[in-house]
Amino acid sequence: METVLRAAGIYLVLMVVFKIAGRRALLQMTSFDLILLLIISEATQQALLGDDFSVTGAALTIITLVAIDIVLGKLKNRFPTIEQMAEGGPVILVEHGNALHQRMKMTGISQDDVLEAARSQGLERLEQIKYAVLEVNGHISIIPVK
Template structure:
């Protein structure tokens, strides 16, 4: 039973930390991010398993984590507000060729991040050619070109 409680505590702690760290961290991993993920995974494993490294404990923990994930997916389906809290909502970064500086700061993005997405997706050279730039929940930036 201790493994279940530990697993749930670590699961929700990581969910909150990853959610607070921002969506871009998940969309574009740098070598630094990879090292952090590896260190976190090792630390998480030790915290969840404690001193019990048995196969039974590991299976119980895996089942707990998958069941929690499935339960949260149902919760998000039944209660859309929970999905907004857990996954976030899309953020508009550019409207009719004008950057939303507050949104960029809040998402910890630079104007160059938006322009990189605009160039790669639509071949856009200037922000004035962008109707909307939206930071999606996945961390990707969607660009809608002016007609």
């Protein structure tokens, strides 16, 4: 039972940490971010298994994590409020060529990040962007002015 509680606790902690880190952290990984992720995974493994390095303990931990993920997925489908809390929603960063600085600051996205996404569509200036939207997956979608 301790293994199941450890797995559930660590799952919750990681969800909160990555929610606080924001979508940008998941989208654009630097070398530092990769190293940090590896360290987190090692610390997580130690916290999940404790002193139990048996195959049974590892299997129970994996099954618990997968079960939590499945249950959370079903809950998110059934109750949109839970999905909104866990995942958030898309955020408009640029509207009709005007950068929405408060939203950019809140999400940790800079104007340069938006322009980088715009350049991939051949756009060079904010005035050419009707909407720039930070999607739930961390991707910035650009809708050009026609």
